[in-house]
Amino acid sequence: MNSRWQALIVVLGTAVTCFLAGAYFQHDHATRQLQKLVQHDPYAYYVSSKIFKFQFFKIPQDKALSAQRVRLEDIMKYGYPGLDDIHLYSDFVLSYDRRNRVAHWVCEHLRADALGSAAITDRGRGRVRSRSRISYRPDLSVPSNFRAALADYRNSGFDRGHLAAAGNHRTHCDETFYLTNIAPQIGRGFNRAAWNKLEIYVRNLTLRYGSVYVFTGPIYKPKARSNGNWSIEYEMIGSNMVAVPTHFFKVLIVESKLPQGKPYMEAYVLPNARIPDNINLRDYLCDIREIEHYAGLQFFNGLRRSRIFGSNFPRSSQVFQNFG
Amino acid sequence: MNSRWQALIVVLGTAVTCFLAGAYFQHDHATRQLQKLVQHDPYAYYVSSKIFKFQFFKIPQDKALSAQRVRLEDIMKYGYPGLDDIHLYSDFVLSYDRRNRVAHWVCEHLRADALGSAAITDRGRGRVRSRSRISYRPDLSVPSNFRAALADYRNSGFDRGHLAAAGNHRTHCDETFYLTNIAPQIGRGFNRAAWNKLEIYVRNLTLRYGSVYVFTGPIYKPKARSNGNWSIEYEMIGSNMVAVPTHFFKVLIVESKLPQGKPYMEAYVLPNARIPDNINLRDYLCDIREIEHYAGLQFFNGLRRSRIFGSNFPRSSQVFQNFG
Numbered sequence: 001m002n003s004r005w006q007a008l009i010v011v012l013g014t015a016v017t018c019f020l021a022g023a024y025f026q027h028d029h030a031t032r033q034l035q036k037l038v039q040h041d042p043y044a045y046y047v048s049s050k051i052f053k054f055q056f057f058k059i060p061q062d063k064a065l066s067a068q069r070v071r072l073e074d075i076m077k078y079g080y081p082g083l084d085d086i087h088l089y090s091d092f093v094l095s096y097d098r099r100n101r102v103a104h105w106v107c108e109h110l111r112a113d114a115l116g117s118a119a120i121t122d123r124g125r126g127r128v129r130s131r132s133r134i135s136y137r138p139d140l141s142v143p144s145n146f147r148a149a150l151a152d153y154r155n156s157g158f159d160r161g162h163l164a165a166a167g168n169h170r171t172h173c174d175e176t177f178y179l180t181n182i183a184p185q186i187g188r189g190f191n192r193a194a195w196n197k198l199e200i201y202v203r204n205l206t207l208r209y210g211s212v213y214v215f216t217g218p219i220y221k222p223k224a225r226s227n228g229n230w231s232i233e234y235e236m237i238g239s240n241m242v243a244v245p246t247h248f249f250k251v252l253i254v255e256s257k258l259p260q261g262k263p264y265m266e267a268y269v270l271p272n273a274r275i276p277d278n279i280n281l282r283d284y285l286c287d288i289r290e291i292e293h294y295a296g297l298q299f300f301n302g303l304r305r306s307r308i309f310g311s312n313f314p315r316s317s318q319v320f321q322n323f324g
Numbered sequence: 325m326n327s328r329w330q331a332l333i334v335v336l337g338t339a340v341t342c343f344l345a346g347a348y349f350q351h352d353h354a355t356r357q358l359q360k361l362v363q364h365d366p367y368a369y370y371v372s373s374k375i376f377k378f379q380f381f382k383i384p385q386d387k388a389l390s391a392q393r394v395r396l397e398d399i400m401k402y403g404y405p406g407l408d409d410i411h412l413y414s415d416f417v418l419s420y421d422r423r424n425r426v427a428h429w430v431c432e433h434l435r436a437d438a439l440g441s442a443a444i445t446d447r448g449r450g451r452v453r454s455r456s457r458i459s460y461r462p463d464l465s466v467p468s469n470f471r472a473a474l475a476d477y478r479n480s481g482f483d484r485g486h487l488a489a490a491g492n493h494r495t496h497c498d499e500t501f502y503l504t505n506i507a508p509q510i511g512r513g514f515n516r517a518a519w520n521k522l523e524i525y526v527r528n529l530t531l532r533y534g535s536v537y538v539f540t541g542p543i544y545k546p547k548a549r550s551n552g553n554w555s556i557e558y559e560m561i562g563s564n565m566v567a568v569p570t571h572f573f574k575v576l577i578v579e580s581k582l583p584q585g586k587p588y589m590e591a592y593v594l595p596n597a598r599i600p601d602n603i604n605l606r607d608y609l610c611d612i613r614e615i616e617h618y619a620g621l622q623f624f625n626g627l628r629r630s631r632i633f634g635s636n637f638p639r640s641s642q643v644f645q646n647f648g
Binding site for chain 2: 230235237
């Protein structure tokens with residue numbers, strides 16, 4: 001009996017040891033394969049930590065990075081309208097047009113809790129203390145030959161107009177002053193009037209409904225020539241040749257608080273020109289397909305718009321007809 | 325003795341079995357983990373077949389796909405000038421400008437062996453049998469609202485000019501007839517004259533040196549207005565508003581056959597206009613930085629150009645001065 005027990009223990013011991021040895025061998029083999037792979041394929045690196053969870057030395061997770069990643073996913077929830085030269089900021093995402101030295105589009109996600117009560121008031125150029133201290137500055141992440149400079153706007157006759165509005169971002173307000181987020185706008189009658197009105201309207205929507213996604217960008221609209229042909233014409237300012245857009249658009253998605261509430265979409269196009277003071281913003285509602293056509297962008301790619309989004313734009317959009 | 329042998333055999337048998345069981349268990353565990361991963365992370369799919377080489381059911385390698393990948397890496401050896409809306413074809417790579425309905429740039433790699441002897445001859449519109457049968461057609465991989473159509477070019481007064489020249493591609497010639505690879509060009513005096521001359525020059529270079537990389541694309545150059553400001557102006561044709569570029573560029577990299585030979589770079593810019601017949605192509609040499617500035621592209625990113633590339637362009641480029 002004693003020798004039988006001994007034999008059993010030896011067999012069991014061998015069994016357990018060899019099982020572990022086999023598991024270890026295969027684990028080691030696969031890990032080595034992975035390490036070789038990583039040298040050619042960086043994606044393998046991300047996969048490795050997910051397959052082999054029981055590791056002696058755990059790979060520390062970068063929490064700041066993953067928080068930023070979550071924020072990015074949140075901002076871009078409704079997809080990228082285009083993928084040219086994407087720049088990430090703390091509170092908004094931007095696609096940069098290197099040829100025109102102005103953004104293709106800027107995307108923000110506004111939430112009522114982050115806006116605070118200051119939202120409804122006018123942004124009051126220079127009056128708000130925190131804002132007056134922030135200075136416009138070039139974004140050094142853009143290569144120098146495609147970068148707009150402060151000198152380009154000086155004496156140009158145009159305002160440095162925000163795409164992502166400064167008033168929308170209280171904690172990271174300084175980042176909206178990068179010149180990547182700036183476009184030449186007519187000052188009196190547009191940037192300081194109708195465009196400001198639209199920005200305040202967006203903030204009011206946010207306070208009321210809680211969550212609004214905003215895409216903002218320039219349009220370079222073709223004009224009919226006298227001979228019947230069409231042509232594109234727009235000014236360039238400064239030695240870096242910063243384009244002056246003919247129009248600006250805002251595409252809004254308002255998320256309803258109701259349990260089964262669908263998101264609601266609205267699009268506005270305003271001409272970069274002096275607009276009468278007594279305008280009604282409703283007159284500038286626009287079919288999103290017109291914006292897409294002129295800007296070369298695609299919004300909400302893959303979503304069935306007709307089902308999901310409201311469509312409150314007029315049958316024949318007046319915006320481009322009145323302000324060609 | 326007999327029982328000792330028996331015990332040894334039992335122990336050895338257990339050892340081998342359990343080793344294999346352990347290895348199998350770990351393999352199975354890792355594979356299941358991978359399968360779960362693949363549902364969230366498509367990259368894991370590509371990694372899986374590379375880690376576990378000993379599989380009962382081998383995943384067949386897609387040879388055509390990997391050959392295409394190698395071809396792509398070869399064509400884009402000198403980097404991507406821009407990353408907007410990339411389209412891959414069998415023999416060239418293209419970045420598409422959705423706003424202008426014309427490519428940003430097209431990149432080809434020409435080799436002497438693939439060109440054959442037909443290269444030096446004129447492309448002879450309609451005379452080469454294989455070419456005359458190929459018809460221009462819209463590229464359905466571009467969303468319909470950004471797609472140029474045949475009707476846009478009809479009666480426009482412009483030629484359908486190839487960016488990647490049809491004569492450079494004997495085996496996949498039909499793909500150069502997609503309208504993504506086409507731009508409106510002045511016919512007489514440009515597309516059928518100077519531009520053709522440049523294309524033949526590129527093929528001659530290839531036959532002589534063996535390997536030439538070609539980037540081709542449009543430029544929309546600003547003009548000085550009478551009031552001293554600058555503006556961009558270009559025509560649009562057809563109902564899809566296809567832009568008519570003011571200039572076209574070609575950036576060439578000629579690879580030397582010599583053992584220590586450096587690659588040699590040349591850039592040409594031709595105005596999309598009637599050019600005199602007796603032109604000298606040398607007059608159209610251009611500083612690559614001017615092309616980058618106007619087109620918003622960046623060539624040979626990360627390479628130290630001054631070291632690697634020849635610079636034979638004139639001190640003050642005449643091209644833009646003579647043909648503003």
